[in-house]
Amino acid sequence: MKRPALLVPVAAIALLSGCAMGGTGAPATVALDSDAAPAGEITVWSWDVAATALDRLGDEFEAEHPGTTVNVVDVGYDNAYDKLSVGLQAGSGLPDVVTIETDRAPGYINEFPTGLVDLTPVLGDDEADFDPFKWAAQSDADGALKIAPWDSGTVGLFYRTDYFDEAGVDPASIETWDDLVAAGEQIQAKTGRTLLSLDVATGGGFQMLLQQQGQGLFDEDGRITVNSPEAVEALTLLKTLNEKGLLKNVKGWDGRVTSAKDGDSAVTPEAVWWIGTLLGDAPELAGSYRVTELPAFDEGGARTSNSGGSGLAVPAQAKNPDLAAAFVAFALADADSQASMMVNEGLFPSYLPALQNEYFTEPQDYFGGQPVYQLFAEQTANIPPITFTTDNAEASDIVANAVVAAVLNGADPQQVLDDAAAQIATATDREIAE
Template sequence: MKKKLTGIAALVAVGVGLTGCAAGGVSGGGSAVALDPDATLDGEITVWSWDVGAVALERLAADFEKTHDGTTVKVVDVGYDNAYDKMSVGFQAGTGLPDVVTIETDAAPGYITQFPKGMLDLNPILGDDEADFDPFKWSAGSDAEGSLRIAPWDSGTVALYYRTDIVEQAGVDIEAAETWDDLIAAGKVIKEKTGHTLLSTDLSAGGGFQMLLQQLGRGLFNEAGEITLDSPEAVRVLTMLQEMNEAGLIKNVTGWDGRVTSAKDGDSAVTADAVWWIGTLQGDAPELSGKYAVLPLPVFDEGGARTSNNGGSGLAVPAQAKNPQLAAAFVDFVLADADNQVSMMTNEGLFPSYLPALESDYFSKPVEYFGGQPVYETFAELTAQIPPIVYTSDSAEASDIVANAVAAAVLNGADPATVLADAAAQLATSTGREVAE
């Protein structure tokens, strides 16, 4: 599902402190149930999700019930605005949660760390299929001991969308832009010849900094939980954004609505974003049909990753679930089945984290909006290449601090290395974590 940054903030809003490391925290209620893949399945479960996720799960719940006599799956659309409040309170109280919950990838570390016993280990059910899932999503849903607490559902695989009419008007060959340096050089020609900027982004919200940093295989923390937001890779990304802005290649917009409006108005030539941006374009800018195409991201260095991640979600079974065996079986049915995953793509636009589903002919079909290009094929090929990075319970706070650093460097001209070092020190003071050497 589309990434919504308010997801993590909801944790803080209800007073669930997201500081410290994996040790300690709140249990989240329930007992240590050992899931059995051969357990007899009967009874009823309740599932929480929202928007198209709830629609997809309700549709598949009917199929599950048909093949599992004596079972009932009730899907409740709890609404995005209420979901995290309800889940945080339920985990903290140890009661009140259903049998299955939806948790977005960016919110996952906070729940896994703060409630180390709050979600069941799904490895007994899905562990044999680990190699069949997006490795980044599997890593993001696992705890430090390797227990899978949140199973991968949909992925936010990133590629480069570009306006074919704008690049043609500028006379540039965007497909020849192998590196970010190449793309920036093309952007300068586009700006000179057409007046369009290279890309539109919200610099006050980070300007895509973390997405680009992940492309380099870096996050804001390392495997030891130490702060790395001032790493050489981070300085490189922020310096690039600063130089792009100084060259007049960035259109600074405000929020989600600003991004959508900028795309509709044709302000910029390219957009680096996730596969779900396809649905946004088709829904909000149908008049641009035939004017877009997709490429893998340009690399920073030869042989580097040509993709990243932005968004996505997973399914978890709370330890307090009343029918955990049936809940886990439903999660397995929904997520580790190629046909079911493809059906969620075709019906609800949820791009699979389950790699076998990406082999479906659906992903090689031409998409009229993109001039007949089989754009989903590009995302399918890139999904297994998303660089894994480390999230922690302090990722939300780190994201806010990084956004301020991006604004200081890109909008106000501050030195990238200095603002990132200051940001790392600020995060260390507020969280008690060490800054990596």
């Protein structure tokens, strides 16, 4: 939830033993009764801090609705998707509510079109109150909401005030990526520090930069867009940073955390959950960091993106789907519930009314008294929506290789992305967008 995880292609898990797509045990469509009085018992699957949050809210739900029981099971991240895929394929074995990350949502929605309940009858009136990117990514092609938005990975730019001060760079002067590159050269000359640290082998933030421009790996028609002008611009930026000596290539999650602790780089473009990482892993740097908007590619352009996040779904095989949907609405479409998960568990809301809670304007000591959550709250509604497909995981692997070729090996960004598009087309039988 607060930390990225490696994505396993859904199709590779779901298509077991040559079974047909969609599962042999796919249940019939389940219609929710939005007027049903909450009653009975449900089981909820999640993991780590997300399970902690749901367990706490389950107690509150039970108190408000006597005669109900919410059993939250921490199934562990490593097991969650194996169990979910097998259960959807078999048409049995799943609980009433499951947690699904946004990046994986389209895979499950498309592979198992009748496997998840349409939550629109319960949450449809609240659509305008949710992060629009999350709502779109977790709905099917007909607009049915299959996975309710939970937490958003709104992106900002974390920066070291001491490095900026030593180099004489005013953070307020940075409006575009070109501005940041120029600032990075000045910071490096004055402090000897690189501008940022990224794991190039896993894509180096390429998809975050692409989404900032309103582009994904595929367009709304499912055509391949990894070689679009926006993609070339994003990859050219990463290549330029490396050529100018402004990028430190690190390995994996641990490498990025260690790099931050060691103070290697001046900035970190990352999601709101990076706050929790700094608080937990680098308490000694309190007072050194501030946060500002992500630089735009062009003046007036979007100054945020998304990295991570998840939602809650009700499997069609749920024993008590009406109670399950009622609990999902209680947890995710309620400002107090969503705000409480930010305060207690650090889960940043996708439900926009929750962002009006006074907690988001409170000064944060670690950031020198800056109300950092307010910036992310203001930017969440501005996250550009993009299209995910069942082939996103496979395409991501191919694109990551293209990023390595351009950034570390000096290849031409347009050429490697054209090659990547051709590889994806061969692997998926999808068309390349003109």
